[in-house]
Amino acid sequence: QVTLVESGGGLVQPGGSLRLSCLSSGNILSINSMGWYRQAPGKERELVARISSGSTTAYADSVKGRFTISRDNARNTAYLEMNSLKPEDTAVYYCNAMEVRTTFGALLQLWGQGTLVTVSS
Secondary structure, three states: OOEEEEEOOEEEOOOOOEEEEEEEEOOEEEEEEEEEEEEOOOOOOEEEEEEEOOOOEEEOOOOOOOEEEEEEOOOOEEEEEEOOOOHHHOEEEEEEEEEEEEOOOOEEEEEOOOEEEEEOO
C-alpha cells in the first residue's frame, strides 16, 4: 500500500497564509516529481505548483510570487506555503506524486485525498 495524505487546509482571511503538507507512506524507493493541484467548485482540476527531485519548480501564473512549493526527498514529503491568499484561491488542494518507484518494482502515480482551503472574510 502506497498513499499520500494532505493536511493543513482550513479557513483563512484574504491576505492570510496557510502551509499545506503532503506525507507519503508505503514501500517507496523514490519519487521523481511532486506537485499540488486544486479544484474549485464547478471547475476542472488545475496544476498549482510542481517540484522535481532536483528541486526545479514551476508555478501557475495565478499563484506565482505568492506560493512556494518545497520537498523533503529523504521523507518523500512536499509542502505548499501559500501567502497573500485571495478568495479565488478557494479550492480543494490535492497532492500528486509522479514516477513513484516502489520496492516491489512498480512505477506509480499517486494522489492524495485533498484538503479544503477556504479564503473568506
